Amino acid sequence: MKPIVIAKNLTKSYTKGIRALDNVSLTVNQGKVLVVMGPSGSGKSTLIRTFNGLETFDQGEIDILGIKLDCNHNERKIQRIRKRVGMVFQQFNLFPHLSILENITLAPVNVQKRHRSEAEEYGMYLLGQMGIDSHAKKYPSQLSGGEQQRVAIARALALKPELLLFDEPTSALDPERINEVLDAMRRLAKQGMTMIVVTHEIGFAKDVSDQVLFMDSGKVIETSTPDLFFSNAKHDRSRKFLNQLDKN
Ligand SMILES: Nc1ncnc2c1ncn2[C@@H]1O[C@H](COP(=O)(O)OP(=O)(O)O)[C@@H](O)[C@H]1O
Ligand SMILES: [Mg+2]
Structure with a gap:
């Protein structure tokens, strides 16, 4: 172990x-x-x-x-x-001015320097896993709390945490x-x-x-x-x- x-x-x-x-x-x-x-x-x-x-x-x-x-x-x-190491908080802490998909690709593209197209593809895959891929183009305020929290989890997963x-x-x-x-x-x-x-x-x-x-x-x-x-x-x-x- x-x-x-x-x-x-x-x-x-x-x-x-x-x-x-x-x-x-x-x-x-x-x-x-x-x-x-x-x-x-x-x-x-x-x-x-x-x-x-x-x-x-x-x-x-x-x-x-x-x-x-x-x-x-x-x-x-x-x-x-x-x-x-990824972290998910009680308050979802999504960026209100970014779309759901942009929230998820922000760190992979800007911090990890991954190609946008690859980050978007993986982001869509993660949103699918969370059952919210249909919301990708929406903004956080258009989602319920439960959906926003699943976005926050997808965002944490986008960095492929251990x-x-x-x-x-x-x-x-x-x-x-x-x-x-x-x-x-x-x-x-x-x-x-x-x-x-x-x-x-x-x-x-x-x-x-x-x-x-x-x-x-x-x-x-x-x-x-x-x-x-x-x-x-x-x-x-x-x-x-x-x-x-x-x-x-
Ligand atoms: N930023 C802070 N400044 C001063 N005291 C704090 C701060 N954050 C937490 N505490 C104190 O530390 C203790 C533990 O808090 P915390 O870790 O938030 O507990 P829990 O998450 O179990 O509610 C509490 O007594 C709390 O008041
Ligand atoms: Mg606490």
Whole structure:
């Protein structure tokens, strides 16, 4: 098994005395899906944002695809990581003035210097995979949230990433639009994509994840298989959290 992400003892404070990350360690192997859960403010976003250099950290080390980061900010390494790691946010962050296809070809053409025709062809293929190729010429505001999020996933895939990070990708969606996005993510997992997904979607976590990591107050409370975590969580705090989720 080839590790794609190895994080060791990551610690970070934004404000003195409050640890957003407190000695967090984890490993994600190639082709595996890690779901990260935990209450609001527990450090989930901070954690996955350190993996593509959107956040710095104070202590510990990260090895992503063999590129090693430590607490000394290293812009060149971060650029190398970002070329190989895609990210999908809760807010889709599409460019409103560009068409759907232009949103997808922008980075491949301008950053990766690929030929426009090839980038467009691959972009159309990805939109087809996401079930939204008929919208290629439209603008983001003409699409539903679920469609926009699938565009954001296609945009991340256009760079042919080796790892995809998702930060609550369905939290901003209407309930009836959530499954179309989760289904697209399920297909990616089946195709062997390595993914780290912050989500509270239990059905998705049960079906798709290989491991569930539960955080609270910046700490990893437990890492389990989904079977164990959802039927028999080890820790009080995890069980309390799951009970809360059930009630919502
Ligand atoms: N940019 C920031 N500046 C200061 N504090 C922050 C910032 N981002 C997050 N925090 C704090 O760090 C902690 C973890 O936040 P976050 O990683 O966003 O948690 P989660 O994604 O689990 O809700 C919280 O206490 C939050 O208030
Ligand atoms: Mg968050």
